[in-house]
Amino acid sequence: MTSIPEEVNHILRILEDSKTICVTGHVLPDGDCIGSQLALAYALKSLGKKVYCWNVDEIPDKLVFLDPESCMRKPRNGCSFDVVVSLDCASFERLGPLGDKILNHKQFINIDHHESNTRYADINWVVGNASSTGELIFQLMQWARWEVTPKIAACLFTAISTDTGSFQYRGTTPETFEMAGKLLEFGVDLEDVCEEVYQSYPIARIKLLRQVLNNFKLAEDNKIAYYWLKPSDYSRSGAEREDSEGLIDHIRAIAPVVVAVQFEESAPEVVRVCMRSKNPNVDVSEVARLFGGGGHRGASGATIQGTRLSVQRKVMKALRLALKEARKQKKSFQNDK
Ligand SMILES: [Mn+2]
Incomplete structure (x- = not known):
């Protein structure tokens, strides 16, 4: 495994030092956005953090299976956070009207894989050639040595699988397949995920x-x-x-x-x-x-x-x-x- 980039060390320090964290994503969220958000949220919750997953648009029906406890929802009491983490979101505008609501924070982190990312946050970890944001979150979790539960693995697998067009698009590398393999080892039920994501259109x-x-x-x-x-x-x-x-x-x-x-x-x-x-x-x-x-x-x-x-x-x-x-x-x- 390559050495940990400086931004990632910085991000991990901030996350570990904070109590309330908002994990947000882009308008009309897709599998990569939702999967990455929920995976990070589950990991942070198991570290004892108070985590809100908040998007301007609702979670698509076909991804609800990743969120059995309805973590994706608007925070009830105010909108003040220690940290806001924006995932898979290439520009501040792509957060939609939510952008203005999350401005009350101490730190703002941006993790993304769009080459066009405008680096709008305080700390920006942008890897333009990564297949998906899910790949980056998986890497981050491995560097941090956080436990990857089957639930987290299912979220990350969904993120990577959907954003690579089921491992067809150009950004798909040997590492992408290695990660997908590891995620299966961490307990992804492949049949279950594929049935929900690819075989359940209304x-x-x-x-x-x-x-x-x-x-x-x-x-x-x-x-x-x-x-x-x-x-x-x-x-x-x-x-x-x-x-x-x-x-x-x-x-x-x-x-x-x-x-x-x-x-x-x-x-x-x-x-x-x-x-x-x-x-x-x-x-x-x-x-x-x-x-x-x-x-x-x-x-x-x-x-x-x-x-x-x-x-x-x-x-x-x-x-x-x-x-x-x-x-x-x-x-x-x-x-x-
Ligand atoms: Mn993406």
Whole structure:
């Protein structure tokens, strides 16, 4: 095992010295966010700390099995903490309206694996090439020599498995597999976790997926696939916001598609854009950054002001350029040979 980074020593000292800790994460939390939060919360609780897991949005139904004691909830008495730990959250804005509520703290810690992380806290431990925040929390717990119970292992396994697309994405390294193996040794019930996370979609989500499959469009010689999620898609299918997670993966999985895009008007003239890329030369986090967003090379997002049509035009134009650049890079690479 590599030596402990200075930030991690600092983080462990702070956590061990504090009594009340708030563990927070990004809006519309995913498996990595929730799994990392709960794993850290369980570990800190067993050290006798008072821990609040607090997110602006609720825990998605398919992850409730990780939280049988309902740890994910708003603190009842005030919002003053010794430490706030933000997990899997690339920017302060990604905490949503919660950001302003957690400002009453002595220390603010940011642990994340997004390269675009803006290092908004007092202590920032950001490892851009880690597969998931869950991987970082597992490392931290091993360095700290905290006990990894089966419950904690299930949370961390869920975090790593979901954020790597079941060990398919580029950030997945030999270490990722080693960690997943260790987590199984620590008592993960693989069948149980996979049944809950991958085999338990509500019917409404599949109806929403049907809308997407009916309505998506192809552009740029089938290299870009995109679709809009409209309020009527939700009302017709009975789906919730959280059900939209992962729909984009079905569109990206089409052979000629290089980039998949999901557009959604989250408020009047405010459009949330999610992007996925299969080509390492088409960095969608760069495209997201043009619009004030961020993420990873292969998965990114941005919230953009403007009418639906103007946002769509701007994003498609940026993606066309990114595809063109990637083609040029490929050519010069071939010429180098
Ligand atoms: Mn993540």
